[in-house]
Amino acid sequence: MIVTGFGKTSDLPGDPAELMELLDHQPLIGKMARSGAIVDAVLQPRFTWPHGTPRLQWDTIQRLEAERAEAAEAARLKAAQEVTARQLVGQEEVQRKAERDSLFAVQAVAPDVGAVPAVKAGMNVWASIVRCSGSGHPFLIWRLLEPPARIDLRPYRPGPESLDRVLVPVEAWLQAAGGSLVRAKLVTVNRPGKPLGFACPTCNDLVQGRWVSSIPNSKWSAIAERIQAEVDVPRPPEPGSRPGPPREQTPRPQMVRRPARIEEGHPEFIGPRPWALWMSEARDATEIAARQAAKDARAVRLREISENPRYIGSANGFRFQCSDCGGTFEDDNEGIHADAQCLARGSRNPAGSWR
Structure with missing residues (x-):
């Protein structure tokens, strides 16, 4: 296990405790270990000597280590090739996906609204x-x-x-x-x-x-x-025609707009609530009449919004979606959607077509 010298002319060995702590490659186990650990292993009854001379054992260990290194290198190269193959497949899939997306847009055709009007x-x-x-x-x-x-x-x-x-x-x-x-x-x-x-x-x-x-x-x-609201434009009289009676103008209901909040001091302020519509909280006949008028005005405004062809009503009847811009609003907050002010001027041509 430990060569300390040969013959009478050799130096005396060192301290056995130090010799047992020497760390070197041990052919018996094929790895680095302390000499004392190998001596303990040899002294065990179950220990058996490996086949071959120390040189043969060393050559066998070197060969096995080389085979393990080659196998590890082959596994690393195989894993790298698989990763590269997956990346190539992913890039090809992305390219096919982009080509399919662009082909869909290229094949799209605008309907011929000239032959079949809107x-x-x-x-x-x-x-x-x-x-x-x-x-x-x-x-x-x-x-x-x-x-x-x-x-x-x-x-x-x-x-x-x-x-x-x-x-x-x-x-x-x-x-x-x-x-x-x-x-x-x-x-x-x-x-x-x-x-x-x-x-x-x-x-x-x-x-x-x-x-x-x-x-x-x-x-x-x-x-x-x-459908746009038709506006009556007076036409010039034809030559030789007699002027007829003036055309009767059909009155149109005007939209009644109430302020968003009725603060104290406002002429329509009644009670502590911003919207004074609760009849049960009225204190006299004047407040009852004022609250009833406010309820009627709110009903008129809700009816005008629900009958507006630009709006799509929800199931509950109090939420609407603007068909021009897609925005939604409650019945008491028409806001920028009123009078088609939600779309910027010039965002579409007069015909309403994108052709």
């Missing part, structure tokens, strides 16, 4: 003819909101497009257009919130929201136009 409806509806990414079948998708001037990368999901009052003008335009063109199906997407999505009516392939967002505004056309 139908009259209570809101503006824009549409685009697209093709299924799988089968190539053409179908119509539509948007209730005006398409943006720039491509929006956020996924677009249909919302109010599923309402019956929106589907009616879509079906009316398709019927007027004739042919085999059909509208897309509205299906529930298996995602949080269960949003709606367009799907191919033939093979049920889902239209990704990012595809709809990537369609440029030049490929959207208005297939339904909101």
Whole structure:
């Protein structure tokens, strides 16, 4: 185990305790260890000597270590190749995905509103003819909101497009257009919130929201136009005609607007509440009349908002969505949506079309 010298001329060995603490490669176990640990192992009854001379044992250990190193290097190269292969597959998938997305936008076609004019409806509806990414079948998708001037990368999901009052003008335009063109199906997407999505009516392939967002505004056309209020313009009398009686003007109800809050000191302020509409809190006949007038004015305003063709009412009747900009508001906070002030001037052409 430890060679301390040969013959009488050799030096005396050192302290046995120090010799037992020497650390060196031990062929018996094939690794670095203290000499004392090997001596203890040899003195055990169950110890058996390995086959071969010390040189043969050393060569065997070196060969095994070299084989293990080669196996580890081969495993590392294989793992690196697998990672590179996965990266290449991922890049190819991303490239195919981008090509498919761009192809969807390229194949989109604006409906020919020149041959089939837009139908009259209570809101503006824009549409685009697209093709299924799988089968190539053409179908119509539509948007209730005006398409943006720039491509929006956020996924677009249909919302109010599923309402019956929106589907009616879509079906009316398709019927007027004739042919085999059909509208897309509205299906529930298996995602949080269960949003709606367009799907191919033939093979049920889902239209990704990012595809709809990537369609440029030049490929959207208005297939339904909101009915504008007709304004009576006096015509000049024809030569030789006799002037008739003046035309009777039909009175139109005026919208009654109340202030957002009625503070103390205001002529209509009654009681401590901002909206003084509770009849049970009236203290005399004057307050009862004032509160009744306020309730009537609020009812008139709610009726005017609910009958406005620009607004889509909710089930509870107190929340509305503007068909021009898509914003929602409560019945007492019409705000920027009043008089179509929610859209900037010049955001669409006079015909309401993006062609």
